[in-house]
Amino acid sequence: MTDLKLLALDSEDLEVVSAHVQDAVIRVSDMGYAKGDRRFALLMNRFDWSTGQPRGKGVRKRAGMHFNAVNHVAYAGFDPAAPEGVLELLAIHFTPSDAPAGTIELSFSGGGTVRLGVDYIEARLADLGAAWAASAKPAHSLD
Template identity: 75%
Template sequence: MTDLKLLALDTEDLEVISAHVQDAVVRIADMGYARGDRRFALLMNRFDWETGQHGRRDKGQRKRAALHFDAVQSVVTAGIDTNAHEGVLNLLAITFMPVDGPAGIVELSFAGGGTVRLGVECLEARLADLGATWAASAKPTHAID
């Protein structure tokens, strides 16, 4: 399987990226905002849903990946202890809510209710696999209500 390299410039594109990073594991220390560059970036171990959907008996694979957002004007966290550098978060979804023209709010939602909200001038996100792949210890599951 080839490494992913995706670009999101609208909500439809972002939905594709969100699907690929669902259930990614993110260390708090691996997220950060570079104010001077107006970029928010995070490293993650994403579950490779493309190979995990084939009904195979194994538990699937995880891949090291990087995701970043450009044109970021503000970052607000809620329900996340940003001082717990060794803390680990489970990324559930990424959404975009337009506010004024191309500007809006990107929201990263984590298990347990934590969120990161990015105020952006426009939506521009890039996801890239970094090459490392390994067997997952478990395949993520979600209860359907």
């Protein structure tokens, strides 16, 4: 199994990263903002949609992701101080404001969001080596 390493430098790249992290499970305590470094980072257990196991439950992999050039972070729909909290990542979107600056939004199931004000898009995703059989394959209602 090959480890995934991706770099996003524009909104199209970010859409590719978003597809690879869809349904990732993230502990609230595993994400944070390093204001001095202008970096927002998170660890996740991502579902590996690329393994192509239509009948099996699939594979989860431990991965890390960070965003650079972050000038502010806003949380909504969950308590960022609740270390036991667990979120399921649905998508990552970019909305430009004063190009190349804009807002990167991480959307979670249940309506939670993290909004990152960025000077430009620079995101890195990397698998960290650990992989295991998923307990279930994520499924979404089309409603």
